[in-house]
Amino acid sequence: MSESTKVLAAIPGMFYRKPSPEEDVYLNEGDKVEVGDIIGLIEVMKTFYEIKAEKAGILESFLTEHETMVDAGQELAILTEQSE
Template identity: 55%
Template sequence: MTTQQVQAPFPGVFYRKPAPDEPVYIEEGQAVQAGDVIGLIEVMKQYVELKAEVSGTLESFSAENETVLEAGDIIASVEVSE
């Protein structure tokens, strides 16, 4: 199977949860559909949803919750379903 890396589209802070007291959007090992929200990136107090571009299984997160990212940093890996 093919693995696709999810990269930060711009610099900001990555969040796996919609709010501090909420559960994560998705756990490692769970199925994900193209368009599913897998996290948020905050830049200048604006939150942008980070969505999966392909359907498959979220293998792992490379970025932890509240990690400061640069554009192009790898956030997660998705094993693409065919």
């Protein structure tokens, strides 16, 4: 049986799925995620804050597009936890 967990924005700002414009995204849908893996960044006034997974699982889907303004508490992605 699997359980879903929503990854939420801790602060308002611009959401990025990449560390920089020239680099690949941190994660793609379907990727395995470990606790502490970076899912994306939120930028506030030229300061970048890492959004990290608090649980392990599979990245089911992103609910927010790359380079989109987000609010605190907004859902960014869904992780599916694999339980036995």
